[in-house]
Amino acid sequence: MTLLGGHIAMMLLVAGELDSAELLKRLGTPDLVISTSAVEARRHFCDEGGGLGYVLTVHGPDRPGIISAISAVLADDGGNITGMSSRLSGRLYVLIADVELPKDVDVAALMRRLAATGASLDSDITFRPVEPELL
Amino acid sequence: MRAVLGAPHPLLSAVAEPVDPTEPTVVSAAEDLLATLRAERGTAGLAAPQIGLSLRLIAFDAGRHPRSRSWAGELVLANPRLARAAHWDEGREGCASVEGLTADVRRATRITVHGHLPGSGEAVTIEADAFEARCIQHQLDHLDGLLFLDRVPGALSLHRRLHSCGA
Structure with a gap:
């Protein structure tokens, strides 16, 4: 999480059953700009470096x-x-x-x-x- | 007393020159360095490049910091040289030349440093630990053109400064 031009910005990696569109729908609030996308977690984050x-x-x-x-x-x-x-x-x-x-x-x-x-x-x-x- | 240079500045990236500790100009530079350190609130050490002098002189007074254990007193060393370093640990550092930033830096917590006293040229050996050891190593880095930023162990170890705790 960081401050960019006085605005809070953060990126979260989460695991779950919802697809990105459904997740975005549930997170939606008028005060926040939110985007969601699916990542290939197994390939990018679970392999041994x-x-x-x-x-x-x-x-x-x-x-x-x-x-x-x-x-x-x-x-x-x-x-x-x-x-x-x-x-x-x-x-x-x-x-x-x-x-x-x-x-x-x-x-x-x-x-x-x-x-x-x-x-x-x-x-x-x-x-x-x-x-x-x-x- | 002189102004403390802020990064970026070429003198803060340059290797400082060895000095003759008995030379009157070096003694005068040491007095300037000490006077500047005394005037810097929240700063326990300074190196000559920070006041615009590319000379191997450092000044420190670890007694200004609450985490100090060893305390060699208020001291200026000419041509200081790290002779022994042991027991490494991470600790938060700031710098009078790097406004607004701190970082976690891994340094030896027990060190032996050799140097000479400006004026008499007397050889001295300092055994330091804890904060004083960290402060001296921070100043030695300045003599080699390094900032604490060059020793940050990872992207998550850089922080905005919330209060004054300069090494």
Whole structure:
């Protein structure tokens, strides 16, 4: 859940028997804008991840095209952004993304391309493996 | 006393230069850094790049923070170097140069740092834990051009700042 322009925005993943049209009908209220869609939960959310987990940080002056440029570099290597958080604080734009890479990616080469893209955006980029949870 | 730079700023992304701690200009920079830290409410540490000086100087006073255990006092260190780091844990951090944001960052909770005192040049070793250890590591990162944002462990660990708790 987050605030966008003073409006609450949230996305919920739910499981149940209702189709998306019926769910939308039951959720409808005049104060909220709601959309529903069915997802292939088994394929997208229940499979074991087979890739490499990385965390990407981008920070620099706010400007259009940062997410587009960074996600294009990741997509070229089959990288998948599985979580993302961005904040604007004054002139500073910050993007943190969880990224899953195919196992055969040349990570060093990808990091060089990310660094070059960051430099072209006047932004700093760090890209590092996810630290394992120590339970 | 100097103004604290806010990100984005090139000096906050640059590696700072080693200093001669006995050099009068370095002593003057250390005094400026300490004066600026004293004037910053809610901030327990500053590094020279944050006040526009690309020098390997840090100032800290962990006694300003309620989660502190060790307390080396109010201190400026020249050319500080992390010699030992152990017992890693996550904790919430902010920064005087990053207004409005905090994040959960994993850092060592017990550290040993070597450095020199500005003026005399005397070599000192600091054993720090808990918040003081976190604060010192945060300042050391500034000397290498890193912000705490570069150490955020995942997308869900970045937060809006609700109150002042700067490292």
